[in-house]
Amino acid sequence: MDSRFLTASDAKARLTDIVASFTDYSSKHLPDDVVERLREMSEAEHSEFARIIYDAMFENMDMANRLDRPVCQDTGLVQYFVRVGTAFPYMDVIEGALQEAVLQATQSAPLRQNAVEVFDEKNTGTNIGYRVPWIEWEIVPGRDDIEIYMYMAGGGCSLPGMAKVLMPLEGYEGIVRFVFDRVTTLGINACPPLLVGVGIAGSAEVAAKLSKKALLRTIGSENPNPRGAMLEKQIRDGLDAVGIGPGGLTGAESVMAVHIEHAARHPATLAVGISTGCWAHRRSRIRIHSNLEYEVLSHRGVAL
């Protein structure tokens, strides 16, 4: 069927189905880069506790796959980071489709009901709430497709999150201190080995947002600035030397990776944000073309 003839409502239904299956699947299978990294890290651990934890993790992933169940009971608040091409023909229906998709996946997976309305303090029971699912938009000129990152922001690994504005003379030294302090205190309860996302910018909200975007990057990727890449490596090696280990029970290593994203700052501010992802890092990525064919980019060889 030629998609040029899809009505808006047909396109919405099709998009909803794709994203719902993608979200359902992502709750049950960790992305390839995370599984590979965990395997690598597991091989480096020989102490008794570390072995108990890694063995449980891999057995759990295996069972989730076999029984078709969410890897972790906390399927988070669902967040979508959408990069939409300006020539994508169904711009109007994306937001509605993403909301529908969450409803659908909540039933099918099933996902845990996690949306609690602020002030009313009521769980909506649907994973839909005011401004939830949270959607972040990026416009990509000259493309006719969309790319969606899905992230399940669990409670445990959202707890260490923080942003603050340093005074410039605190320097990058202040940033290093801030990251270490969060990861070696609250971070040990957030299901390590963590993926550590750091944002550096001119104000708190930009730094916070960039720290979350840092979690979307593939493990093994680097900050484009050589100093940024070096700092990522230094903090990672440094945290590893602290020896947090899986579950915070000590071990040979600490983190899956440290990713830093940055934006130019104000001369008078040096803002830093941190977001952490637990080992069960449910972050996935899909590209949907203008004819609504799709490819899952985070999990090899997956047809939804």
Next chain:
Amino acid sequence: MNKVYLTTPIRDEDIRDLRIGDIVYLTGELITGRDDVHQRAIKQGKALPVDLAGKAIFHAGPIMQEDVSQSSGYRVISVGPTTSMRMDRYQKEFLEKTGVKLIVGKGGMGPKTTEGCVQQCAIHTVFPGGCAVLAAERVEEVERVEWLDLGMPEAMWVMRVKDFGPLIVSIDTQGNNLFERNKKGFAEKQEPIIEQINKSVDFLH
């Protein structure tokens, strides 16, 4: 490291000699209770709908699915531990009020809870975080649910479990605290490391 099998009701003598790092497997009744249950029981002073004396409480918010073939109407899909430190504020009073003997959660709890464990002869243990299907497979039956008005994650789910574990003892009845000890070690270790990194990050002009 000792390996111990416990069955509810748990008596003081069953756990008194356990030490941090020991591993426990639990059989019997395990009841979920997290932020809202602690808030209701302690801050609001409400009577608990489940007798927790000698039993085990699980800091967990499960995924449950309606299932008419079960007597409770539910079966468990995934049920891993949640971050225990959130319950630190009321855990001590909760132990006093209920007579719970075993806490199952994830990560550490602070000095106040530790004090509660010593006074009430109770222990805190951790199940491997994120391993929710593994945990669900050790649940024999969801017996019933209370306070469901709090929503699925916050309700009290009464589950019958068999050889539920591995549960690593993180606070023992003597007041030893595994995660506080680890945290202290990490804090000491990180100082020279931060100092070393900070020699090479003076990017300001």
